[in-house]
Amino acid sequence: MSQTSITQATPHVGEAPAFPYFNEEHAMLRETVKQFCLKEIAPYGEEWDEAGIFPRELFKKAGDLGLFGIRTDPKWGGSGLDWWATAAYVDGLSYANNGGVGMALMVQSDMTLPALEELGTDEQREEFLKPAVAGDYIAALGISEPGGGSDVANIKTRARFDGDDLVISGQKLWITNGTRSDFILLAVRTGDEGYKGISFVIFPTNTPGFSVGKKLKKIGNLSSDTAELFFDNCRVPRRYLLELNKGFYYVMQNFQGERLVAALGAVHKMERALEFAINYGKEREAFGQPIGSFQVWRHRFAEHLTSIEAGKWLCYRALDLINRGQEAVREITYGETLLLRSGSKGHVRLHADHGRVRLHHRISDRPRLARRPLEYHRRRRLRNHERDHRQTVEAVAQSLWRNCFNRQCRHNIFSQLFSAAVSNPCSARHFPSKDDALSIGTPLAQYSIVETIY
Numbered sequence: 055m056s057q058t059s060i061t062q063a064t065p066h067v068g069e070a071p072a073f074p075y076f077n078e079e080h081a082m083l084r085e086t087v088k089q090f091c092l093k094e095i096a097p098y099g100e101e102w103d104e105a106g107i108f109p110r111e112l113f114k115k116a117g118d119l120g121l122f123g124i125r126t127d128p129k130w131g132g133s134g135l136d137w138w139a140t141a142a143y144v145d146g147l148s149y150a151n152n153g154g155v156g157m158a159l160m161v162q163s164d165m166t167l168p169a170l171e172e173l174g175t176d177e178q179r180e181e182f183l184k185p186a187v188a189g190d191y192i193a194a195l196g197i198s199e200p201g202g203g204s205d206v207a208n209i210k211t212r213a214r215f216d217g218d219d220l221v222i223s224g225q226k227l228w229i230t231n232g233t234r235s236d237f238i239l240l241a242v243r244t245g246d247e248g249y250k251g252i253s254f255v256i257f258p259t260n261t262p263g264f265s266v267g268k269k270l271k272k273i274g275n276l277s278s279d280t281a282e283l284f285f286d287n288c289r290v291p292r293r294y295l296l297e298l299n300k301g302f303y304y305v306m307q308n309f310q311g312e313r314l315v316a317a318l319g320a321v322h323k324m325e326r327a328l329e330f331a332i333n334y335g336k337e338r339e340a341f342g343q344p345i346g347s348f349q350v351w352r353h354r355f356a357e358h359l360t361s362i363e364a365g366k367w368l369c370y371r372a373l374d375l376i377n378r379g380q381e382a383v384r385e386i387t388y389g390e391t392l393l394l395r396s397g398s399k400g401h402v403r404l405h406a407d408h409g410r411v412r413l414h415h416r417i418s419d420r421p422r423l424a425r426r427p428l429e430y431h432r433r434r435r436l437r438n439h440e441r442d443h444r445q446t447v448e449a450v451a452q453s454l455w456r457n458c459f460n461r462q463c464r465h466n467i468f469s470q471l472f473s474a475a476v477s478n479p480c481s482a483r484h485f486p487s488k489d490d491a492l493s494i495g496t497p498l499a500q501y502s503i504v505e506t507i508y
Contacts, residue, residue: 087146099152102277117189148322154277194235207249232281252301
């Protein structure tokens with residue numbers, strides 16, 4: 055009798071569907087988005103980056119394909135699909151090879167419209183959601199302000215009630231789609247200071263008193279318009295108010311979906327970047343052979359592929375939970391952290407001078423920086439990397455602390471974080487000592503795991 059290999063799958067009666075739960079419908083959606091990106095976006099990406107914006111007509115084309123209503127109820131023009139369909143959409147969108155276009159489309163499809171569908175009334179959905187799903191309206195999400203980005207509880211833009219109107223005054227910053235949106239899902243203060251006084255308002259941008267301060271210049275996502283917005287006693291009907299003083303809670307909930315979509319986008323863009331690097335390694339030769347065949351590059355490619363695969367499965371785990379309607383804050387944080395760490399490694403080294411041409415061109419466009427030696431720019435990049443890594447470690451610690459109530463679980467978290475700090479020279483220089491306390495307010499020395507580590 056022949057023995058079954060340990061690597062051979064053994065069929066079971068009533069076996070559950072394979073994980074992840076992608077089916078033929080998801081595959082068709084992925085391929086549709088991929089072909090749309092290859093034909094309608096990728097050939098023009100560089101031109102749109104130089105212009106700092108892409109044609110408005112692209113929103114309508116995306117709407118005609120149903121990309122803005124993947125999880126939206128068919129009653130409002132959507133497809134009523136699941137989160138796995140969103141994952142397929144994000145995967146296909148990575149073939150655009152243009153982060154700016156992807157950012158603009160995902161702000162509409164996965165940041166603004168889901169909130170409007172969940173919080174809005176049927177009247178509001180008919181007036182704003184339906185045309186936005188069709189691509190006739192461009193939507194924006196107005197939360198960040200000059201005094202704070204993710205500090206939602208500190209929002210200063212205020213809306214006061216005046217009869218049947220809301221009078222809005224304030225300023226928003228870093229708003230994607232802000233220069234040409236037809237309406238903004240606007241976070242405003244309608245109550246007292248703090249998180250209990252935040253509400254959402256649907257704000258039509260043709261309202262008198264509204265103005266775009268300027269379109270911001272960025273170092274990435276160049277083709278998406280990012281704006282500074284001003285509201286000077288703008289009057290909107292009170293019926294455009296969503297839930298009074300409940301905005302903060304939804305923002306915190308909605309951020310999880312945004313972060314998951316961002317993580318999925320990151321992992322698929324990393325896949326595309328690695329594909330470019332591997333293909334380039336096959337084309338370019340040095341010392342009589344393709345540079346990609348050298349052992350050092352094979353090792354690095356293996357490391358990158360491992361990181362991408364790990365990040366993808368962390369995202370799929372979070373995706374499965376959120377698709378079931380379960381809490382996934384910790385899993386999303388894990389996925390984001392791994393992808394941030396992996397993405398920062400990049401694949402520019404393989405491209406050598408070809409990968410630095412654009413960088414030097416942009417430095418030469420700024421005379422003050424051009425006069426500084428390249429060593430300055432190298433030290434500056436290293437310093438920024440150390441800062442980003444430190445902020446990532448601190449953010450993960452605080453986020454996990456808020457969502458982990460089991461004492462042993464917290465001990466394990468600190469153990470992992472300290473191990474990472476010891477193994478990474480960048481983070482070790484900035485990681486707190488045992489006498490310090492994180493913003494959670496508890497000295498680290500009180501924990502037995504810390505005594506072991508130190």
